Amino acid sequence: MARWLIVSDNHGDTDILPELTKRLRPDVTFHCGDSEMQLQDAWFQKPQTYAVRGNMDIDEAFPLVQTPTVDGCRVLLTHGHRDAVHWDLTKLKLHAEAVQAQAVFFGHTHELAVEELDGRLFLNPGSISQPRGEFRSLGGTCALVTVTPEAWHVQYYTRDCRPVTRLQFTFERPQKG
Known part of the structure; x- marks a missing residue:
């Protein structure tokens, strides 16, 4: 069992990131x-930390996409602006198929979302600092995914690390074989 923190769109709010990792312990x-930070920032240098460049990031040292294999799972990590996530997930789904990702994490819209499509987990943690949409009143969100061989357990948290009880989901993981 592993705990994965997914965060996005802090837009220069540098204090929130260390607080999340300290309290949620991923x-x-x-x-x-869209961190609007530098890749050399100490927060990005921690082991098992993956980050990509958003449309507002200036530091070109951030990759546009990462596809690490973590805990035996291929992850597609992207901001989403190049996959037109404001319209729908079609391009992102095709991107995930092309890289054979089992989990897809993206931001850009500042609106949290999670669903399973064709055996893949698609998750947007929302913006931790500038939320939009239905859950804007929460004041910012991130997601903690507990990964087991059988399932993805998704729990959304507010920026003060309180779990949002109505935003807790479990998705079965397809079994290989």
């Missing part, structure tokens, strides 16, 4: 872009 951290 094994692995994924940042979906």
Whole structure:
């Protein structure tokens, strides 16, 4: 069992990131872009931390996409702006198929979302600092995914690390074989 923190769109709010990792204690951290920070920042240098460049990031040292294999799972990490996630998930789904990702983490819209499509987990943690949409009143969100061989357990948290009880989901993982 592993705990993965997925965060996005902090837009220069540098204090929130260390607070999240300190209080939520993830094994692995994924940042979906628009940090407006430098890749050399100490927060990005921690082991098991993956980050990509968003449309507002200036530091070109951030990759646009990462596809690490973590805990035996291929992850597609992207900001989403190049996959037109504001319209629908069609391009992102095709991108995930092309890289054979089992989990897809993206940001850009500032609106949290999670669903399973064709055996893949698609998750947007929402913006931790500038939320939009239905859950804007929460003041910012991130997601903690507990990964087991059988399932993805997704729990959304507010920026003060409180779990949002109505935003807890479990998705079965397809079994290989």
